[in-house]
Amino acid sequence: MANFGFSIKKTRSIQLNEAALAKFRQAVEAVPSYKNCIGCGGCTATCSARQFTDFNIRKVHFSLRRGQYESVAQELQKCMLCGKCTLICPRGVNLRSLIINMRQIIANANEPFEDGKF
Numbered sequence: 001m002a003n004f005g006f007s008i009k010k011t012r013s014i015q016l017n018e019a020a021l022a023k024f025r026q027a028v029e030a031v032p033s034y035k036n037c038i039g040c041g042g043c044t045a046t047c048s049a050r051q052f053t054d055f056n057i058r059k060v061h062f063s064l065r066r067g068q069y070e071s072v073a074q075e076l077q078k079c080m081l082c083g084k085c086t087l088i089c090p091r092g093v094n095l096r097s098l099i100i101n102m103r104q105i106i107a108n109a110n111e112p113f114e115d116g117k118f
């Protein structure tokens, strides 16, 4: 086969079935304002923890919605719970509360998380 100096990445598929989103739904139930998120990125732009770490709360949004809870659990450790994201959110999402609840949901899980399996 010819070597073009690059390769094409293997397709990455995620099964968004009921089981994969159970914890996400639990989080939305605890913090209903999360349904109003439009993914504008305002929270990421103002995040205090982002100034000191590689924390990206917008990435956490996507991981959460895809059922990738292992990544969510690791990333949320970097949040300082300062509440700036909640103050600036144009959609009134209580992100700080979501983070606290998500940490709790993850801490209460009986089985270890494996991305896309819960």
Ligand code: SF4
Pocket: 036, 037, 038, 039, 040, 041, 042, 043, 044, 088, 089, 090, 091, 092, 093, 095
């Ligand atoms: S600022 Fe609010 S609406 Fe924008 S991405 Fe963050 S949580 Fe969603």
Ligand code: SF4
Pocket: 043, 046, 047, 048, 049, 050, 057, 078, 079, 080, 081, 082, 083, 084, 085, 086, 095, 096, 099
């Ligand atoms: S509460 Fe967490 S995610 Fe929100 S701005 Fe503060 S450090 Fe960032």
